[in-house]
Amino acid sequence: VLTPALGRELVLTKDLLAEGVHYLADDPPDTVAAKLFAVNLSDLAAMGARPVGALLGLGMGPRCDRAWLEPFTAGLRAAAGRFACPLLGGDTIGGLERTVLSLTALGDVPPGAALSRGGGRPGDELWVSGAIGDAALGLALLRGGVALPDPAHAERVVAAYRTPEPRIALGLALRGVATAAMDVSDGLLLDAARLAEASGCAVEIALSAVPVSRAAEAAGTLRLELAAGGDDYELLFAASPHSRTAIERIGRRLKLRLTHIGSLRAGAGLSVLNADGRDVTPARLGFEHRG
């Protein structure tokens, strides 16, 4: 039983993670718990909502034994505490071939203040938080598809994959500033195309402006590939050019890189431009966890 804060609206989000699909079977269980919270709270952040609580659905596969459950549960407790998002209940079932995790997170916002992906307008600037592509690199590294000689770089990209940071404080700060927002879960380009479509606009992205980490630079991965990776859980948002100063101030206050990467235009569709202004939009924009 939950008493909603007086005069606030509720937002709800639900994300499923499956072993071997959204996380690797040998990822440390506490990081799986952290990621489960992060992907859901990232959705709340994108709506400008404050976390209120969560419900867990745990479908246990054969690897979900006591040795796995103990650190997983500790990780859940840690995440619930860290994000001020208590676990309110849930359900556990067995008999599955692989573990399936379902979290429902509740958040609240002042009436009418929730951000959506559909509020962008032609002329708005497009921004993104953090660096893009580290999580996809981390997954590639764990799967042996890429090498990073510097252990600090390797650690950074693996952490980006396993324990993304939901941008809750940024989402709260963007209320009344951003015209549209969403989190980057399936690749920056694909998600930017979705934001533009929901807003009834075209979107243009300057590839050279897309922020990448030193680790990603060291890996030598093409920026276009990083921008079509997934699992970033950064916030992508549109805002009027008049909000530029306010946005820069938010970035300084939160010590979070916020980068202007493009703009919304009248029309439809996504264009990715290189430094010479040539259209380099790839055929595959991102990553859908459906396979």
Next chain:
Amino acid sequence: VLTPALGRELVLTKDLLAEGVHYLADDPPDTVAAKLFAVNLSDLAAMGARPVGALLGLGMGPRCDRAWLEPFTAGLRAAAGRFACPLLGGDTIGGLERTVLSLTALGDVPPGAALSRGGGRPGDELWVSGAIGDAALGLALLRGGVALPDPAHAERVVAAYRTPEPRIALGLALRGVATAAMDVSDGLLLDAARLAEASGCAVEIALSAVPVSRAAEAAGTLRLELAAGGDDYELLFAASPHSRTAIERIGRRLKLRLTHIGSLRAGAGLSVLNADGRDVTPARLGFEHRG
């Protein structure tokens, strides 16, 4: 985004159903959708809550193709309409060996009015709605473990298994009347033991009073076995003997059989008594969907 009704408390419930564990792979998809709603709304009913909305998590297994999804989705829509519980959103993933369904349902109650399983007191009478054991019989019939010559009986028990009826109106009517309530999902005896434990009481059940259907009588299944079946989704509740008239009135108004089957006592534990007053408590009280 959801605007909570002013001054009401929210209750949340989440239940998972897995193909081959909680429903049979060849159950009609629309009945699977109905059952998914029913098991969650049954939880809300047990708290005396009114459904507000639901979120769906769909983890798709190999049998979850378009031919399955179409009637499943139609079933979801029908259930959402029938129970006034709109689907507010959700998440879909693929790559599973079997389909896993997760529903989160929201309900609301006036402040302080939510029923719980922990409010029972020694001297309270124990009641149950409907008939007990039909769903377990239906499952046994579908698995070929029991025969029911009368097709009307067979249809009734299969419907009890596939499309249980959440007792929403009863839950609402029991607010302020029942001292404790829960839904019967894992077998009447096991759930009665849980209600008693949560209430800090012992519980005594008169086996001959446990309501069973004509179909169950025709099947000749032992009443003790019916009372240890599962999936009934009837409401089990405790109430003061002074509330008997009020309860009987509720039953008449809702055209729902409500049966006084036992009582709470000081102490702890469950006793099942036969017509001679002999203790016939079985070793296995019920059914846990963990295997």
